[in-house]
Amino acid sequence: MKIEAIEDQISIQAGRLLLRPVRPSDAGLFALYAGDVRVAEATHSIPHPLPPGAAEAFVTRAMKRGGAEDVWVMDGSESNLSEVLGVISLKRMDRAQSEIGYWVAPAFWNAGYASEAVRAIVEANPQKNATIFAQVFQDNPGSARVLTNCGFNYLGDAESFSVARNARVPTWTYSRRMG
Secondary structure (H helix, E strand, C coil), rough: CCEEEECCCEEEEEEEEEEEEEEEHHHHHHHHCCCCHHCCCCCCCCCCCCCCCHHHHHHHHHCCCCCCCEEEEEEEEHHHCCCCEEEEEEEECCCCEEEEEEEEEECCCCCHHHHHHHHHHHHCCCCCCCCCEEEHHHECCHHHHHHHHHEEEEEEEEEEEECCCCCEEEEEEEECCCC
16 A cells, blocks of 8 residues: 655545545536435435535535545545545544545445545554544445445444434444544
8 A cells, every 4th residue: 555645635546446635626626526315315414415515615625624524535536446435534533543434436335445445544544543433424325335345333323413414313323432
């Protein structure tokens, strides 16, 4: 696995993908992909319909260093794929813990990209976490399989609010001890 520093956030080689920092030119593809109701409804925080300027605001937040979340683009351009296939992030928690989140554009579903990205983040452990948590909606078993295939263990059921659905949605919670 190749890791290099770019603009003080590391880039991580992840199989067919490069997990790289967000850049302003990503906003158009973010708007296209995150504007898809299937993507928005699989996340906690993406609204649907996606308001004008939301993708640009996300880029601005993601590029801000030293915040509570590190965001990487799943870039497939080195494998002759799209420059943006999806996004993966780690939100800092206390006690050397983070929560991982990710989405992949529907055109790239069921091709293993989320698994490659999650596996690479876990192996690189860029925030030096002791534990990484994850939460997926129960109507998204594909994301649950990604987590279990990457060594995450099921912790239990809960629920979380989805902005796109404007509702609380049942979730499964997972964790992975590092090191």
